[in-house]
Amino acid sequence: MMSPDRHSFTRGLRLGIGPALATGVLALNFGAEARARGWGTVVPVVFSAFAFSGSAQFTLLSSLSGATVLAAIVASMVINVRYLVMSVAIAPSLRGSRLARMLQAQAIVDASFLAAHDEDDRYDVWRMIGVSVPQWIFWTAGTAVGVLAAPSPDLMHKLGLDVAFPAFFIILLIDEVRRSRRALVACLLGGTIAAGLLFVTSPSYALLGAAAATLIGLRRRRPHEAVPVCTDRQRQ
Amino acid sequence: MKLYLCVLIVSASNWLMKAAGPLVLGKRDLPPALVRVTQLTAPALLAGLIVTDLGGRTVDWTQLVGVGVAGVLNLVRMPMVAAAAAGVATTALVRLVSA
Numbered sequence: 001m002m003s004p005d006r007h008s009f010t011r012g013l014r015l016g017i018g019p020a021l022a023t024g025v026l027a028l029n030f031g032a033e034a035r036a037r038g039w040g041t042v043v044p045v046v047f048s049a050f051a052f053s054g055s056a057q058f059t060l061l062s063s064l065s066g067a068t069v070l071a072a073i074v075a076s077m078v079i080n081v082r083y084l085v086m087s088v089a090i091a092p093s094l095r096g097s098r099l100a101r102m103l104q105a106q107a108i109v110d111a112s113f114l115a116a117h118d119e120d121d122r123y124d125v126w127r128m129i130g131v132s133v134p135q136w137i138f139w140t141a142g143t144a145v146g147v148l149a150a151p152s153p154d155l156m157h158k159l160g161l162d163v164a165f166p167a168f169f170i171i172l173l174i175d176e177v178r179r180s181r182r183a184l185v186a187c188l189l190g191g192t193i194a195a196g197l198l199f200v201t202s203p204s205y206a207l208l209g210a211a212a213a214t215l216i217g218l219r220r221r222r223p224h225e226a227v228p229v230c231t232d233r234q235r236q
Numbered sequence: 237m238k239l240y241l242c243v244l245i246v247s248a249s250n251w252l253m254k255a256a257g258p259l260v261l262g263k264r265d266l267p268p269a270l271v272r273v274t275q276l277t278a279p280a281l282l283a284g285l286i287v288t289d290l291g292g293r294t295v296d297w298t299q300l301v302g303v304g305v306a307g308v309l310n311l312v313r314m315p316m317v318a319a320a321a322a323g324v325a326t327t328a329l330v331r332l333v334s335a
Binding site: 046 | 245247251262274275276287290296299302303327329331
């Protein structure tokens with residue numbers, strides 16, 4: 001009989017396949033671009049293995065060319081402020097000693113955090129780790145392949161791999177908005193804010209702006225706003 | 237040297253941001269208002285991710301078709317991975333046909 005934690009981890013591994021493929025494609029691009037900008041072969045792979053953050057890595061890669069070192073570092077840090085929000089959100093669901101919980105939190109990346117969200121508004125930590133493992137492997141290995149082989153972006157575009165992430169996200173979003181009217185409002189507001197910000201800033205900052213939609217949660221919930229949950233997660 | 241330093245600082249700040257929740261909160265529960273805010277983190281960020289993935293300076297309609305197919309297949313109870321794979325395959329097919 002499989003323990004609940006192992007079951008969650010295994011399910012996470014399965015859920016992580018799609019995002020991992022998309023992550024691998026991004027990593028190929030990162031590795032190839034870093035090599036082209038004179039980062040060599042070792043630094044990009046080490047960076048991917050340790051930072052495990054596409055948004056921060058791409059930001060540093062692009063901003064180091066045109067900005068001061070301090071500005072590039074600050075930009076790369078600001079881009080990941082959403083991890084602070086996620087870390088606070090997931091903190092009550094982590095288990096073990098403080099060190100163990102800090103290590104578990106290192107598995108936070110966008111797709112894993114979102115896939116770990118349960119109906120009772122807690123987070124399944126082992127599922128999150130399970131979704132992150134294949135993504136980390138593909139991110140690090142993809143960077144290595146990118147610096148060594150620099151595959152054609154045209155081929156990846158033809159294969160439709162750029163759709164893997166948004167397709168995965170739309171499925172998760174459908175589950176989320178079924179939970180409550182307030183989740184639907186947060187979704188619409190977050191999407192609208194991000195769309196508006198895309199006109200004036202980069203996608204990473206637009207994404208950070210979308211997090212402002214969560215502030216509607218400061219208003220107290222009215223009894224009629226809770227709706228029965230009907231989610232597809234359990235059938236996966 | 238400059239590059240190594242940048243990589244180290246950005247990696248360390250990333251670890252700290254991810255560890256901030258358990259580091260600062262410990263095992264304490266969040267205040268009710270913050271709980272309500274964090275409950276909405278997933279839908280707000282998901283919507284933002286979809287918009288930023290599909291938006292930008294130009295909108296690629298072949299991506300929209302693939303994402304739409306994945307969403308519809310999920311609604312008719314196809315498992316998540318299969319629905320996402322079908323979305324990717326649809327976009328690839330549409331690009332092949334329309335090339």
